[in-house]
Amino acid sequence: xxxxxFQLRVTSGHFTLPAAILISLCCWLLAALLQxxxxxxATPLFHSSTDASLxxxxxxxxxxLYAVIGYFLIEINNRxxxxxxxxxxxxxxxxxxxxxxxxxxxxxxGDVASAALLVALFFLFDSxxxxxxxxxLFHSFVFLGVASLFLPQFVWLVPFCWIGAYNFCSLAxxxxxxxxxxxxxxxxxxxxxxxWTGQMDIFYSPLSQMLDFRTxxxxxxxWELAMLLxxxxxxxxxxxxxxxxxxxxxxxTRSYLHxxxxxxxxxxxxxxxxxxxxxxxxxxxxIGVSLLSGHLFxxxxxxxxxxxFVVSLLLLLLLFVFNLWIFL
Numbered sequence: 001x002x003x004x005x006f007q008l009r010v011t012s013g014h015f016t017l018p019a020a021i022l023i024s025l026c027c028w029l030l031a032a033l034l035q036x037x038x039x040x041x042a043t044p045l046f047h048s049s050t051d052a053s054l055x056x057x058x059x060x061x062x063x064x065l066y067a068v069i070g071y072f073l074i075e076i077n078n079r080x081x082x083x084x085x086x087x088x089x090x091x092x093x094x095x096x097x098x099x100x101x102x103x104x105x106x107x108x109x110g111d112v113a114s115a116a117l118l119v120a121l122f123f124l125f126d127s128x129x130x131x132x133x134x135x136x137l138f139h140s141f142v143f144l145g146v147a148s149l150f151l152p153q154f155v156w157l158v159p160f161c162w163i164g165a166y167n168f169c170s171l172a173x174x175x176x177x178x179x180x181x182x183x184x185x186x187x188x189x190x191x192x193x194x195x196w197t198g199q200m201d202i203f204y205s206p207l208s209q210m211l212d213f214r215t216x217x218x219x220x221x222x223w224e225l226a227m228l229l230x231x232x233x234x235x236x237x238x239x240x241x242x243x244x245x246x247x248x249x250x251x252x253t254r255s256y257l258h259x260x261x262x263x264x265x266x267x268x269x270x271x272x273x274x275x276x277x278x279x280x281x282x283x284x285x286x287i288g289v290s291l292l293s294g295h296l297f298x299x300x301x302x303x304x305x306x307x308x309f310v311v312s313l314l315l316l317l318l319l320f321v322f323n324l325w326i327f328l
Contacts, residue, residue: 006306006310007297007305007306007309007310010089010297010309011087011089011297011298012087012089012298016088016089016092017088017091017092019092020091020092020093020095020096021095023095023096023099024095024096024098024099027099027100027320028059028063028099028105030324031102031105031324032059032105034324057107058105058106058107059105059106059107061107062104062105062106062107062108062111063105065107065111065112065115066094066095066098066111068115069094069114069115069118069287070091070094070095071091072118072119072122073090073091073094073118073287073290073291074088074090074091075122076118076121076122076125076291077090077291077294079122079125079126080125080126080252080253080256081250081253082253082256082257082291082294082295083291083294083295083298083299084249084253084299085298087294087298089294089297089298090290090291090293090294090295091290093289093290093293093294093297094286094287094290096316097231097286097289097290097316098283098286099320100227100316100319100320100323101223101227101282101319101323102223102323102324103221103223103224103279103323104227104279104282104283108279108280108283109150109151109280110150110151110279110280110281110282110283110284111283112146112147112150113146113147113148113150113151113154113280113283113284114147114283114284114286114287116143116144116146116147116150117143117144117147117154117284117287118287119143120140120141120142120143120144120147120161121140121287122140123136123137123139123140123143124136124137124140124161124164124165124168124259125168125256127140127165127168127170127175128168128169128170128252128255128256129168129169129170129252130170133165133168133170133171133172133175134172134174134175134177134178135178136170136175137165137170137171137175137176137178137179137182138178138179138181138182139182140161140179140182141158141161141178141179141180141182141183142182142183142185142186144158144161144182144183145182145183145184145185145186145187146186148183148186148206148210149186149187149190149206151277151280151281151284152206152207152209152210152212153209153210153212153213153270153274153277154284155210156210156270157263157266157267157270158183160262160263160266161179161263162176162179163262164259164262164263165179167255167258167259168255168259187203190202190203190206191203213273213274214274214276216272216273216274216275217275218275219275219276220275220278221278222322222326223322223323223326224275224278224279224282226319226322226323227282227319227323228268228271228272228278228282228285230315230316230319231268231282231285231286231289232268233312233315234289234292234293234296234312235264235265235268235288235289235292235293237293237296237308238289238292238293238295238296239261239265239292241295241296241299241300241305242257242258242261242292242295242296245299245300248299257292257295260288260291260292261288261292263288264285264288264289264292267281267284267285267288268285271285293312297309
């Protein structure tokens, strides 16, 4: 009973989100003090190991972006009732997941792509059985286009968004054409800028990177693999709970959850097949995993669910200690 009360207090308590924010700040500061220069395979947007001001800009920009994404995770749940209640547990999970990996405390292109993906999901979900979905799909695919500019390999997941739109009963010839125009819009702006400045390589670069698929190799950094496996554990358990108890959700909510399961499953597949992109894909995974695990922890019950909740918290703590030790 005390174990059950603990899970209930944490997932529905008013102090859960402030506590998660405070823990995140402490993790961010501790990581910055113990290992100011993080070495990764991927290149951050601004980070330079020889310039302390750029490193600080990287960390501050990343933290602010995560904070904005965390806020909109609350808004997207309140708007579309993914967890069937006004809850902030998904944002608390998101902050904690982002904080336990010092390697993710720098600002990467994948972080910007994840913010664009969240906005795209908002408009895509809003198109559900809408009488005039063309505008919603246009805005959704504009941000999907922005996400593909920062992470060009993301373009291969875009067709599955049309599958999602079809399941939401919002895909029609007119809305399909609107989505095509929306996706092309960021590239038109990029083409105009590249032509105006005489730097056409800027325009060709994301197009060439879309085809940059390397031979699958298990070349993860230790902290990347640990984080990926932890997220996969949350995803698998959340997916099992979602599919087993889907009858208790509204049809609309089930459609949203199944789409999140599809997108995250594809992102996991891409991360395992293209290990060199893992650091860029992890921020994208955090969004879906946070919503799905928030749905799991807020709505599940029973002894097994309570034990898994406590174990997942302990594993999260061990993951943070392991990541700090790796970078020391």
